[in-house]
Amino acid sequence: MLKIRAVPEAGLAQEEIRRRNLGGLLRHVHLGGPASRSALAERMGLNRSTIMGLTAELASAGLVREELPDDTGGSAGRRSLVVRPESERIYVLAFDVAVDRLTAARVGLGGRVLDRRSAPRTRAGADLAYVVETLASLGRDLHGAAPRDARCAGIGAAYCGMIRPGDGMVRYGPDMGWVDQAFGTELGRRLGLGLPVAVGNEAHLGALAEYARGAGVGVPNLIYLHGDVGVGGGIIVGGELLGGDGGYGCELGHMIVNPFQGRRCLCGSAGCLEAEAGERALLDEAGRPAGEYGRDAVRAVAEAARAGDPRAQHAVEVIGDWLGIGVANLINLFNPGVVVFGGMLQDVWPAAAEHVRRRVAQNVLPVSRERVALRGCGLGDDTTLIGAAELGFASLLSAPC
Numbered sequence: 026m027l028k029i030r031a032v033p034e035a036g037l038a039q040e041e042i043r044r045r046n047l048g049g050l051l052r053h054v055h056l057g058g059p060a061s062r063s064a065l066a067e068r069m070g071l072n073r074s075t076i077m078g079l080t081a082e083l084a085s086a087g088l089v090r091e092e093l094p095d096d097t098g099g100s101a102g103r104r105s106l107v108v109r110p111e112s113e114r115i116y117v118l119a120f121d122v123a124v125d126r127l128t129a130a131r132v133g134l135g136g137r138v139l140d141r142r143s144a145p146r147t148r149a150g151a152d153l154a155y156v157v158e159t160l161a162s163l164g165r166d167l168h169g170a171a172p173r174d175a176r177c178a179g180i181g182a183a184y185c186g187m188i189r190p191g192d193g194m195v196r197y198g199p200d201m202g203w204v205d206q207a208f209g210t211e212l213g214r215r216l217g218l219g220l221p222v223a224v225g226n227e228a229h230l231g232a233l234a235e236y237a238r239g240a241g242v243g244v245p246n247l248i249y250l251h252g253d254v255g256v257g258g259g260i261i262v263g264g265e266l267l268g269g270d271g272g273y274g275c276e277l278g279h280m281i282v283n284p285f286q287g288r289r290c291l292c293g294s295a296g297c298l299e300a301e302a303g304e305r306a307l308l309d310e311a312g313r314p315a316g317e318y319g320r321d322a323v324r325a326v327a328e329a330a331r332a333g334d335p336r337a338q339h340a341v342e343v344i345g346d347w348l349g350i351g352v353a354n355l356i357n358l359f360n361p362g363v364v365v366f367g368g369m370l371q372d373v374w375p376a377a378a379e380h381v382r383r384r385v386a387q388n389v390l391p392v393s394r395e396r397v398a399l400r401g402c403g404l405g406d407d408t409t410l411i412g413a414a415e416l417g418f419a420s421l422l423s424a425p426c
């Protein structure tokens with residue numbers, strides 16, 4: 026009896042190992058770029074004949090191709106073939122709902138943005154139907170413009186709000202006033218490609234993207250702060266995103282830093298980090314009128330501060346100090362290897378760095394601040410879009426063929 030059961034279990038285990046190795050190899054060339062069979066064998070701890078078998082399977086599924094290396098030195102018979110991801114043929118559609126614009130992109134296996142479209146977005150009053158129809162139209166355009174032999178392997182979307190894992194329901198999107206809007210389901214339906222849309226919080230995805238390809242590669246304990254009209258966050262602990270009980274964790278922007286005389290926050294509270302260190306606080310401190318907002322306005326203040334304008338320098342100092350208080354709390358709590366500033370915070374960071382660092386020096390336990398690095402994001406304005414693309418690739422990478 027036991028012997029009869031052992032056979033299928035062993036078979037299952039072997040199938041599971043094969044599937045995991047296929048996913049592992051594809052992930053290596055997706056994140057690390059083209060690599061020789063021998064390099065892959067070394068990185069994955071497998072022998073070369075196993076790598077050859079896995080590569081052959083991935084190649085017959087159209088996911089990778091093998092080529093002779095460019096380097097023509099050495100004996101032709103001994104050169105290890107280079108495994109390349111089929112970046113032009115295998116792609117995902119990635120969407121980014123940011124505060125001022127809607128973006129769609131076709132991103133190839135390997136992470137290269139092959140094509141993109143965007144549309145401006147008004148800050149208030151954009152309802153679900155408008156956002157979904159605009160994105161679906163951009164996405165259908167991109168899909169239609171793809172080469173005939175290309176295949177869409179998944180769809181990912183980044184949204185600036187709290188997202189229910191699994192079905193992409195926006196539970197709470199404060200900037201548009203969305204509550205329980207079926208964003209992922211509706212976008213999938215309007216795209217009509219027969220694929221589900223995986224949706225994630227933009228800052229969570231930004232953290233994953235910076236860890237996979239940006240300023241935090243190789244740093245498994247990472248904190249990402251993303252500024253737009255508010256401040257979002259993602260925390261990576263031991264290489265995994267910290268989701269919390271329901272996937273709504275890391276709302277770093279709503280960490281209370283100034284409870285007694287704080288500015289009102291969009292969430293209804295007061296003194297949240299995003300209220301004190303967000304776009305409006307910066308522009309108010311710089312004496313900019315209420316009608317002025319957006320990335321250009323933020324960049325203008327940062328630029329004026331750099332050029333010596335005292336009011337702009339004051340604004341950057343105030344915002345840098347609040348940001349530093351938030352960052353100091355986060356470093357004490359999580360002991361990250363790196364803290365990354367993205368979105369509009371990448372524009373503020375160079376001017377505010379000394380003020381943030383001063384707070385960190387004052388308020389972080391010496392042992393925790395010994396090694397932590399603070400830096401601007403590595404993927405520029407594409408951080409959240411690339412994060413959405415990685416979400417779109419997730420199912421392919423976990424079960425390639």
Ligand SMILES: [Zn+2]
Nearest residue numbers: 279290292297
């Ligand atoms: Zn808040």
